[in-house]
Amino acid sequence: MGAFIRSVKATTHHGGSYAAARGDARAGDVLIAWQAADSGGHAAMDLAGDWNAVDFYPGGSWPGEASGFWSGVKVWARQAVTSEPSSYTAGQGVSADGVTLIAAVAGADFASLRSDNNPGLTSPSLTPGSASGIEFRFAAGVPAPPGTSVSFSHPPGTVELADEQSDVWVAAGLAWAPIISTSPVGPAFWTGSNLVASCAFTLLLAAAEDPSAPPPVVAPGAPGRGRATWRYRFMRMLTREYLGDLDLVGVDLDKRILSPGVINATVPIPSPRIADKVAEIIPREAAGDPDSYPLDRGPGAISVEVLRLGEPQGEYWIHRTRLTRSRKGTMAIALQGSTLEGYLGAVEIEDDLSYSADQADILRNLVNHLMAQDNANISLELAEGTTGVTREVTYPADGSTYLRRLVELAQQDGGFEWMINLENIGGQLVRRLVWGYPTLGQAGGPHHQWGDGLYSGDILELSEEADALRGFTRVRARGNSISADASTPSVPLISSAHEASAHLAAGWPRTSKTLSYNNQTDLDTLEAYAAFWAERAAGAIRVDMATVAYGRDVTFTPNHLGDLARIYLRNQWHQGVWRTRRVIGIGITPVTKTGAEEAKLVFEGTEAP
Numbered sequence: 001m002g003a004f005i006r007s008v009k010a011t012t013h014h015g016g017s018y019a020a021a022r023g024d025a026r027a028g029d030v031l032i033a034w035q036a037a038d039s040g041g042h043a044a045m046d047l048a049g050d051w052n053a054v055d056f057y058p059g060g061s062w063p064g065e066a067s068g069f070w071s072g073v074k075v076w077a078r079q080a081v082t083s084e085p086s087s088y089t090a091g092q093g094v095s096a097d098g099v100t101l102i103a104a105v106a107g108a109d110f111a112s113l114r115s116d117n118n119p120g121l122t123s124p125s126l127t128p129g130s131a132s133g134i135e136f137r138f139a140a141g142v143p144a145p146p147g148t149s150v151s152f153s154h155p156p157g158t159v160e161l162a163d164e165q166s167d168v169w170v171a172a173g174l175a176w177a178p179i180i181s182t183s184p185v186g187p188a189f190w191t192g193s194n195l196v197a198s199c200a201f202t203l204l205l206a207a208a209e210d211p212s213a214p215p216p217v218v219a220p221g222a223p224g225r226g227r228a229t230w231r232y233r234f235m236r237m238l239t240r241e242y243l244g245d246l247d248l249v250g251v252d253l254d255k256r257i258l259s260p261g262v263i264n265a266t267v268p269i270p271s272p273r274i275a276d277k278v279a280e281i282i283p284r285e286a287a288g289d290p291d292s293y294p295l296d297r298g299p300g301a302i303s304v305e306v307l308r309l310g311e312p313q314g315e316y317w318i319h320r321t322r323l324t325r326s327r328k329g330t331m332a333i334a335l336q337g338s339t340l341e342g343y344l345g346a347v348e349i350e351d352d353l354s355y356s357a358d359q360a361d362i363l364r365n366l367v368n369h370l371m372a373q374d375n376a377n378i379s380l381e382l383a384e385g386t387t388g389v390t391r392e393v394t395y396p397a398d399g400s401t402y403l404r405r406l407v408e409l410a411q412q413d414g415g416f417e418w419m420i421n422l423e424n425i426g427g428q429l430v431r432r433l434v435w436g437y438p439t440l441g442q443a444g445g446p447h448h449q450w451g452d453g454l455y456s457g458d459i460l461e462l463s464e465e466a467d468a469l470r471g472f473t474r475v476r477a478r479g480n481s482i483s484a485d486a487s488t489p490s491v492p493l494i495s496s497a498h499e500a501s502a503h504l505a506a507g508w509p510r511t512s513k514t515l516s517y518n519n520q521t522d523l524d525t526l527e528a529y530a531a532f533w534a535e536r537a538a539g540a541i542r543v544d545m546a547t548v549a550y551g552r553d554v555t556f557t558p559n560h561l562g563d564l565a566r567i568y569l570r571n572q573w574h575q576g577v578w579r580t581r582r583v584i585g586i587g588i589t590p591v592t593k594t595g596a597e598e599a600k601l602v603f604e605g606t607e608a609p
Contacts, residue, residue: 003108003133003207004242005161005176010101011087012166016094019087020047025104029080030113030205033088034101036140037071038062038170040093044071047100048089051076055115057199062142070142070170070197071096073117079110097169101162105134105205112206121190123155123200128427130206131310133179135427139190140172141198148194155188156381157428159240171195177428178233178242179204180310186426229552229597230590231307232265234281236296237317237343240379243281243297248335253306254587255314255558256602257417257440258407260342263304263316269331282321282333304337305422305429312422312429313588314558317343340378340420340431345403347376353395358386359416360435362393362409367433370402380420380433387437389414391525398519408517413531414438421559439582440562446580448556450548450601451568460598461547462569470541473500474512477529479520495526500538508539543602544581550588550597558586565601 007023025031032054037045042058059072071093092098112129123137137158143150152173154160165171173190190200230251234243248265255261267282269275275284283298295301299321306313316337325331338345347370355362364382371377391412395405410416418435425432434440452459479493497512504510515533520526546567556563565583570576585602 003205004106004244005134006104006106008101008103008161008174010099010162010164010172011090012097012099012164013090013092014095014097014167014169016096017089017091018098020090020100020102021087022084022102023104025080025084026106027080027082027084028106030105030108030110031078031080031084032103032105032113032136032203032205033076034073034138034140034172034174034201035076035090035092035098036073036100036170036172037092037096037098038142038166039068040071040096041069042071042074044091044093044096045074045098046091047074047076048091049078049085051078051088054113055117055201055203057117057119057140057201060119060197062197063144073138073140073172073199073201075115075138075201075203077110077113080104097166099140099164099166099170099172101138101164101172101174103136103161103174107208108134108205109208113203115201115203117199117201119199121192121195121198121200123188123190123202125184125187126202126204127184128179128182128204128206131180131182133204133206135177135179135185136201136203136205137175137177137188137190138172138201138203139192139198140170140200141192141195142170143168143194144196150195151193153191155190157425157430158188159242179206179427180307180424180429181427183427185428229308231310233305233307234318235303235305237301237303238375238378243302244277246278246281249591251590252587253314253316253590254585254600255339255419255561256585257419257561258341258410260345260403261314261316261339261558262342263306263314263335263337265335267333267335269333275331278333303340304335308557308590309552311557312424312559314339315422315431319346340380341403343378344370344406345401347373348397348399348401349395349405350397352397354393356392357390359389359391359409360386360437362391363406363418363433363435366395366402366406366409378431380431381425383432383434385435387416389416389437392522393525394522396519400519408520408529411532412525412528413535414528415532417562419561423559436562441582442560442563446564446566448560448563448565448583449568450546450565452546452574453568453570457568458549458551459546459567459569460549462571463543463545465543466540467543468511468540471500471537471539472511472513473503473508473538474498474510475530475533475537476512476514477517477520477526477533478514479517479522479526493521493523493526495523495530498527498530498534500534503539545600545602547598547600550599554599556583556586556599556601558588561586565603 009023055075147168150171154175158175162174251265253263318337320336322334416437417440451457477495581603587600
């Protein structure tokens with residue numbers, strides 16, 4: 001298990017020395033203290049005990065009504081011992097206001113600690129000493145005029161740990177993010193209201209290294225084996241606070257464009273010690289016992305970030321667990337979750353909304369409307385840009401979910417594609433909604449290649465399916481009635497029929513289908529839906545899938561959906577043909593019965609709803 005934050009405790013005080021308390025800590029934990037004061041001088045600031053001075057900002061000019069100098073910040077660190085005190089005497093000027101934040105970090109290498117600072121609210125760039133650990137961002141300052149409340153907004157991509165102000169004077173904020181690369185962490189930008197003088201720090205702490213021998217060199221094309229390749233990091237869904245890692249078995253995960261992906265996995269519980277660890281993430285007690293059931297974790301409140309060799313493969317909102325005990329006495333918890341698209345499908349639109357804008361702007365407006373609701377900000381970063389296609393849409397508060405409306409927006413004539421990725425941006429894991437017009441995928445290509453030869457190849461299984469009952473040669477889109485007269489029969493609005501002209505000209509019989517878009521009252525929009533599906537689902541729907549060996553170093557991950565791939569087929573049926581196909585879905589089995597990893601690729605072939 002890597003480094004993790006065990007606790008953070010804040011203490012504020014006015015006047016002279018005071019007891020700065022710590023939270024939960026155990027022997028061997030690295031304790032870090034950020035001490036800020038508004039007056040009394042930088043030299044007066046001190047922290048009693050065996051603390052090591054790590055970094056400092058000397059303060060400086062304090063403009064405005066309280067003109068003079070502020071004392072600045074000192075950063076201290078020590079390693080917790082068995083009889084660690086619960087508080088430490090913090091020194092400052094006799095009339096000063098002060099804030100001290102103390103963090104306890106488990107599983108960290110004390111010697112790796114490095115810190116740097118800037119004046120102002122930009123935490124500086126800094127290079128980690130390891131590809132695993134904790135990145136802290138800290139800011140402090142003083143307000144003008146005195147008596148003004150200060151509130152910090154933590155940098156994007158980080159999770160807030162503290163936002164404190166001593167009386168009406170010095171204020172401090174603390175946030176964190178995981179270190180997942182040895183690349184430098186870039187500058188991080190705080191915002192703070194009513195500050196007249198401030199400073200910002202970056203502090204990096206690497207995870208303690210395993211003392212075992214270094215691993216052997218693995219050939220790039222070798223198949224991945226074993227669960228150690230994969231890491232499952234459990235977080236609080238809304239705050240993204242790290243809860244811990246769990247070892248999962250029987251993992252199957254998938255992802256598709258414009259549709260929620262799913263994860264199914266099992267947490268084995270072979271011993272009480274493992275049970276205690278799991279219970280920190282999935283509580284033991286029933287939800288009906290409010291005295292002992294922590295409501296901030298468990299199904300519905302947590303997500304899992306999936307990493308492979310340190311690279312993000314996706315994030316899944318865990319919405320279902322099932323505890324079982326077999327007749328042999330073995331216990332396990334089955335988990336089920338969906339990609340964050342699934343969360344969008346769990347929240348209904350409760351306001352009447354209307355937009356007239358580029359469809360990419362409508363996408364962002366709708367997602368921002370979701371995240372502006374109470375308890376619904378899932379911190380999605382939204383890709384910028386426009387498609388050049390303007391839409392006029394109205395979304396009544398009729399019980400439709402945000403996911404449904406976003407999919408309808410995309411699946412129109414002249415539409416686009418979107419999905420939610422977990423991406424490593426500047427060394428930080430970021431939830432990012434990306435879109436492509438008219439489709440997702442890297443430009444150019446193909447960028448990926450798989451082969452099925454007579455005697456060798458990385459395609460393990462292949463299937464090609466064509467089904468005329470899932471397609472059609474004529475399609476209409478039906479909406480809601482626009483009649484305002486309750487005394488007359490209500491007739492739903494319906495588009496004209498759009499034909500698959502190439503199929504009909506080739507001799508196909510007429511097969512027709514009417515697609516329902518409840519509560520849609522705009523005829524032009526219904527025509528756009530019908531035109532879209534007449535092009536995308538004409539004739540027999542073809543679904544090609546291939547199961548491939550998932551090697552140690554792969555070019556394709558779930559974040560590459562939409563890319564073109566080159567497929568070579570030479571077998572009893574295919575006589576040496578190359579095909580170019582767009583990959584619209586992927587399902588990954590991290591460890592199979594053979595010990596190797598496999599991925600099932602779904603190639604483009606769209607079925608109408």
